[in-house]
Amino acid sequence: MKLPLLAAAVGLTLAGPAAAQDKLLNVSYDVARELFEVLNPAFAEHWQEETGRTITIDMSHGGSSKQARAILEGLPADVVTFNQETDIDVLAEGGLLPEDWRDAFPNGASPFYSLPAFLVREGNPKNIDDWDDLAREDVAPVFPNPKTSGNARYTYLAAYAYALAQNDGDEAAAQDFVRKIFAGVPVFDTGGRAATQTFAERGIGDVLVTFEAETGQIAEQYSAEGFERVTPSMSLFAAFPVAVVAENAEDNGTTDVAQAYLDWLYTPEAQRILAERDYRVTDEAVAAEFADAQAPVELVTVDEVFDGWDAVTENHLASGGILDQVFVNR
Amino acid sequence: MSAQPLIAPGATPHHGRPARTGGARLLVALAVVLTLLVVVAPLTYIFVRAFSEGWQVYAANIMDPDTLHAIWLTSLIAVIVVPLNIGFGIAAAWAIAKHRFPGRGVLVTMIEIPFSISPIIAGICYLLLYGRQGLLGPWLREMDLQVVFALPGIVLVTMFVTAPFVAREVLPLMQAQGTDQEQAAVTLGASGWQVFRRVTLPNIKWALLYGAVLCTARAVGEFGGVSVVSGSVRGQTNTLPLHVELLFNDLNTVGAFAAASTLTLIALVALALKTALESRRG
Numbered sequence: 001m002k003l004p005l006l007a008a009a010v011g012l013t014l015a016g017p018a019a020a021q022d023k024l025l026n027v028s029y030d031v032a033r034e035l036f037e038v039l040n041p042a043f044a045e046h047w048q049e050e051t052g053r054t055i056t057i058d059m060s061h062g063g064s065s066k067q068a069r070a071i072l073e074g075l076p077a078d079v080v081t082f083n084q085e086t087d088i089d090v091l092a093e094g095g096l097l098p099e100d101w102r103d104a105f106p107n108g109a110s111p112f113y114s115l116p117a118f119l120v121r122e123g124n125p126k127n128i129d130d131w132d133d134l135a136r137e138d139v140a141p142v143f144p145n146p147k148t149s150g151n152a153r154y155t156y157l158a159a160y161a162y163a164l165a166q167n168d169g170d171e172a173a174a175q176d177f178v179r180k181i182f183a184g185v186p187v188f189d190t191g192g193r194a195a196t197q198t199f200a201e202r203g204i205g206d207v208l209v210t211f212e213a214e215t216g217q218i219a220e221q222y223s224a225e226g227f228e229r230v231t232p233s234m235s236l237f238a239a240f241p242v243a244v245v246a247e248n249a250e251d252n253g254t255t256d257v258a259q260a261y262l263d264w265l266y267t268p269e270a271q272r273i274l275a276e277r278d279y280r281v282t283d284e285a286v287a288a289e290f291a292d293a294q295a296p297v298e299l300v301t302v303d304e305v306f307d308g309w310d311a312v313t314e315n316h317l318a319s320g321g322i323l324d325q326v327f328v329n330r
Numbered sequence: 331m332s333a334q335p336l337i338a339p340g341a342t343p344h345h346g347r348p349a350r351t352g353g354a355r356l357l358v359a360l361a362v363v364l365t366l367l368v369v370v371a372p373l374t375y376i377f378v379r380a381f382s383e384g385w386q387v388y389a390a391n392i393m394d395p396d397t398l399h400a401i402w403l404t405s406l407i408a409v410i411v412v413p414l415n416i417g418f419g420i421a422a423a424w425a426i427a428k429h430r431f432p433g434r435g436v437l438v439t440m441i442e443i444p445f446s447i448s449p450i451i452a453g454i455c456y457l458l459l460y461g462r463q464g465l466l467g468p469w470l471r472e473m474d475l476q477v478v479f480a481l482p483g484i485v486l487v488t489m490f491v492t493a494p495f496v497a498r499e500v501l502p503l504m505q506a507q508g509t510d511q512e513q514a515a516v517t518l519g520a521s522g523w524q525v526f527r528r529v530t531l532p533n534i535k536w537a538l539l540y541g542a543v544l545c546t547a548r549a550v551g552e553f554g555g556v557s558v559v560s561g562s563v564r565g566q567t568n569t570l571p572l573h574v575e576l577l578f579n580d581l582n583t584v585g586a587f588a589a590a591s592t593l594t595l596i597a598l599v600a601l602a603l604k605t606a607l608e609s610r611r612g
Binding site: 025027030031033034058059060061062070072073074075076094193217218221 | 457460461462463464467471476478479561562563564565566567576578579580581
């Protein structure tokens with residue numbers, strides 16, 4: 001009677017770990033490492049409780065366009081967590097996931113979001129609290145080159161959307177407004193990281209414009225400088241879209257766990273981790289808990305104001321488009 | 331070499347050293363300042379920043395599993411690539427120096443190609459060839475072989491980039507030495523392997539080592555090409571140079587400099603070896 005039991009036990013220990021081990025590759029944008037270093041162990045614990053299985057989540061971080069390119073060429077990502085919707089569209093065009101990926105998860109498949117916001121010097125000496133102040137002649141804003149940086153593209157579009165709202169949709173007035181902001185920028189770095197260094201380490205400029213989620217991190221990293229966070233009255237919804245890379249997940253047999261991983265990002269537990277790191281979250285209860293730290297802001301979307309990313313690319317970002325007119329000929 | 335040209339007409343040497351003109355002093359000072367600014371200061375700064383928060387933080391950064399894996403992966407790549415390139419370098423140099431065959435000139439040029447092509451182009455070429463949408467992509471998928479975004483791809487790109495080092499060092503020496511000694515050995519009844527081991531190899535020993543050191547330094551430091559085919563999966567395909575960049579982008583400056591310090595150490599060791607080998611070669 002005992003022998004079969006023993007044999008079964010030995011068999012379980014030998015076969016057990018291999019069978020109960022899941023593996024996911026999450027390909028993500030470049031500054032998300034710290035975030036997923038906290039999220040992944042929390043999900044692993046949740047997964048263990050739920051299914052009794054252990055999971056290893058491998059991460060790859062890089063510029064999200066480069067990451068999309070790599071996945072198209074065979075980087076075996078099971079899920080993507082990006083900061084640009086267009087980069088998931090690229091994967092859809094490549095046939096790796098369905099065109100309607102936005103409907104696969106709530107809130108347009110964006111479990112968390114952010115918005116362009118401001119970081120000013122200690123005591124806010126120039127009294128900067130909204131986009132108007134950035135267009136003032138005595139204010140030098142700092143943000144990267146919108147031709148090369150996705151982050152700065154959001155800044156440009158947010159300022160443009162604000163000006164449209166202020167001027168009853170008058171495009172000429174909006175262009176004039178963003179031209180004024182561009183004219184005050186002392187140096188256009190190629191990326192967000194370099195712009196942060198220009199502002200924080202070289203001491204150039206009066207206000208750094210970047211995602212709200214980053215302003216908190218930067219203020220913390222340079223806590224000696226006493227930088228202060230400022231939320232404008234209105235800004236642009238910046239999605240952090242997620243998707244299961246259906247074809248890879250099918251090949252790797254990870255469809256279920258990939259789905260569960262992204263679903264879990266919408267749970268209060270994950271949303272709290274996100275909100276603690278200055279991301280805005282979709283869970284209303286969690287959002288209410290963090291209401292003090294996250295100032296109310298009127299958010300508009302690219303779809304509402306600009307008719308979607310395709311139209312933005314065509315009208316604003318294309319060579320000779322509105323961005324070129326206001327940026328190059330500033 | 332004599333310092334004669336530096337002495338201005340009519341100047342008297344004192345203390346046994348050549349007197350220097352103002353212009354010469356200026357040039358020396360300029361060289362010193364440039365070296366300080368371009369080489370010494372940045373290198374020193376790497377270590378200053380790496381240790382800026384103390385030994386413990388430095389050690390913790392190095393002992394981070396992702397950093398350790400990056401160090402291991404980079405070493406593994408060097409261990410694979412350098413011997414392969416030594417083999418290739420000797421074979422190519424041997425063929426070119428000791429034999430006459432059609433296409434010899436083309437081979438000489440081919441060896442030089444990686445020197446003149448930017449590594450990122452090499453990376454993109456491998457991606458376009460072995461990638462999912464690449465020429466061999468569908469076949470590799472069928473065979474369930476992962477080349478790019480895995481070790482084989484990184485090794486291939488690193489091999490391409492470092493291919494010329496050994497061949498370029500060994501070739502001139504082989505050409506200068508000609509084939510007389512080998513022919514003599516053959517006349518005395520030596521087998522092919524004996525000729526290689528007893529005659530050819532001792533003659534090129536130092537040049538070979540020198541080339542291998544250069545090859546190692548380059549393989550360890552390669553960034554651009556590897557960046558294209560790596561996928562930068564931490565703990566999987568992230569090499570040390572890529573890891574330095576990622577840590578830097580993560581705002582983990584101390585971690586980035588700590589990882590950079592290990593790379594710098596490898597480079598400095600390679601440099602010391604190279605200098606030692608140069609003096610042996612005379």
